[in-house]
Amino acid sequence: MNSDTQAPNRTDLIVDVGPVAHGGHCVARHEGRVVFVRHGIPGERVKVRLTESGADAKFWRGDVVEVLDASPDRVAHFWDLADSARSWSHRHPPVGGAELGHIALTRQRSLKAEVLAEQLHRLAGVELPLAGTDTAAGSLVEAVGEQGTTAPAGLGWRTRAGFAVTPAGKLGMHAHRSDTVLPVREMPLAVDAINNLRLWDIDLQGIERVEVAAPANGSRPLVLLVPAAGTRAKRLSAVLAQLPDDVSVASFDPVKGEVLRLRGRTYVQETASGHDYRVTGDGFWQIHREAPAALVGAVTGFLHNGGFLEPGAVVADLYAGVGLFTAPLADAVGATGSVLSVEGAPGTSRDARKNLHDAPQVEIVQGRVERVLREKARNFDAILLDPPRAGAGKAVVNQLIGAGPRAVAYVSCDPASFARDVGYFQQSGWELAGLRAFDLYPHTHHMETVALLTPRG
Structure with missing residues (x-):
């Protein structure tokens, strides 16, 4: 990857946003070259800042920095740090993980259905809807869990979240396809139990990555710390002292694959379909x-x-x-x-x-x-x-x-x-x-x- 993501003063292009494609972007063209555009909506006319380019590249990548002709499905982004135009106006790229936050939820789902239908058609020769079903291809992607919650639609659903750490020891997230780590002070997609930990207030120097699990059943959360090479036990203890007493804390050695107990348990207790499940460390569980x-x-x-x-x-x-x-x-x-x-x-x-x-x-x-x-x-x-x-x-x-x-x-x-x-x-x-x-x-x-x-x- 080139360094374009790091610099806000690269070439800006005016393009018409074409169809959605797998991977969180739409397809546009500029002078015959394909440009994969993030943060746009099909049918819009936008200004794009190139984030990856090159004279010999088969295609370019770019972020929308200005909308010239907006789609009726465009909404105000719920998270400033993931809002492309706002982020680039502050001379940094947006964080990843909320790349469709500028699109109304119903349109998000129809776009995802288009991607699924296109992949099945192109790679398997399957046409949607399937014979014997009454589900139209455009409404195939079902909403889940929007009833019985106080969180706005589409927010507060993540029971697991992973974070990077800035060089200054602050909780952060990566920009898309970039080594740039931006400090964060909220995670709107996460459940309250994660945000209430206020990990952004903690000095995380010596930590490379933080994984958090907060089970939907309300049981004890787990904070998993991945120390940087050479981090001493005293630094881990200093981080541990800043975390709430009712939270389990463990460290993870990625080389040995070991989860070490610092306080509480090295696992969380999940519940689903009448069964309890123990999930250790960063073991897989649906988020x-x-x-x-x-x-x-x-x-x-x-x-x-x-x-x-x-x-x-x-x-x-x-x-x-x-x-x-x-x-x-x-x-x-x-x-x-x-x-x-x-x-x-x-x-x-x-x-x-x-x-x-x-x-x-x-x-x-x-x-x-x-x-x-x-x-x-x-x-x-x-x-x-x-x-x-x-x-x-x-x-x-x-x-x-x-x-x-x-x-x-x-x-x-x-x-x-x-x-x-x-x-x-x-x-x-x-x-x-x-x-x-x-x-x-x-x-x-x-x-x-x-x-x-x-x-x-």
């Missing part, structure tokens, strides 16, 4: 306060309605994490069924064993999905697939199909890798039989997708 229930409901709904998840069924939960889906799957198959739960991260797999110790029908295996599927070959009624952002990939998809399940429920956080994998399933005679998408990351370009895949015919 939207309503995401676990929404996703479990979508997965079990697809499998139950299709007759794939009944007492006595044999199922697998791949990339299972701490067992969010494993526990309700075990409930559904009962004592006469079985669930194979596979997770690659050792610490997360240990959490899963603790979380599911009273479910004898569950077999928990720590290791790579490809290896475990080879070693644990069996006939599955259904397989749940919840891979990381990169997706499952062709090799894993082929292994799944070779295992002969009657159905695969696929949970994805990335429409591009999801669509690519759907294409692999289709090449082997499978089809996309059901699809739901959830706006679990309002004001960002991210979404979560749950799909049902079955053998064609």
